[in-house]
Amino acid sequence: MKDxxxxxxxxxxxxxxxxxxxxxxxxxRGRVTTYGAIAAWAGWPSHxxxxxxxxxxxxxxxxxxxxxxxxxxxxxxxxWSRQRMLLEEEGVLFRSNGHVDMxxxxxxxx
DNA sequence: TGCTTGACAGAAG
DNA sequence: CCTTCTGCCAAGC
Numbered sequence: 001m002k003d004x005x006x007x008x009x010x011x012x013x014x015x016x017x018x019x020x021x022x023x024x025x026x027x028x029r030g031r032v033t034t035y036g037a038i039a040a041w042a043g044w045p046s047h048x049x050x051x052x053x054x055x056x057x058x059x060x061x062x063x064x065x066x067x068x069x070x071x072x073x074x075x076x077x078x079x080w081s082r083q084r085m086l087l088e089e090e091g092v093l094f095r096s097n098g099h100v101d102m103x104x105x106x107x108x109x110x
Numbered sequence: 111t112g113c114t115t116g117a118c119a120g121a122a123g
Numbered sequence: 124c125c126t127t128c129t130g131c132c133a134a135g136c
Binding site: 006007008013046047048049050053057097 | 124134
Binding site: 034035036039047048049050051052053054055056066069070071072073076077078079080083 | 116117118119120
């Protein structure tokens, strides 16, 4: 039972950021993955919100396929309607409710 | 130092 | 299906 917060040191935060960007760069065209999964693979399962922060504010993310990251329900980022267009151009199909069909397009690394 | 804000997740109504 | 709440944790103010 952890009785203290599992916080990151500045150094760990830096590595976490690198790992997140590295993972995003590996998402195949026409596939998507989730914030929580990326955080878990980077070693910090409870930091899914930090993944979103990094993709939105880190300049490096500009050159990466960050439009291939959606939340676990397949919803696209709020206030970024262009994300859906980009995904549809790659062949990602959306359900009638506006969510990505995660059963078919969710990608997970080894 | 303390309260608020999210590109989240999960549960509840 | 949609909204709201709680847990989460770094950043901003």
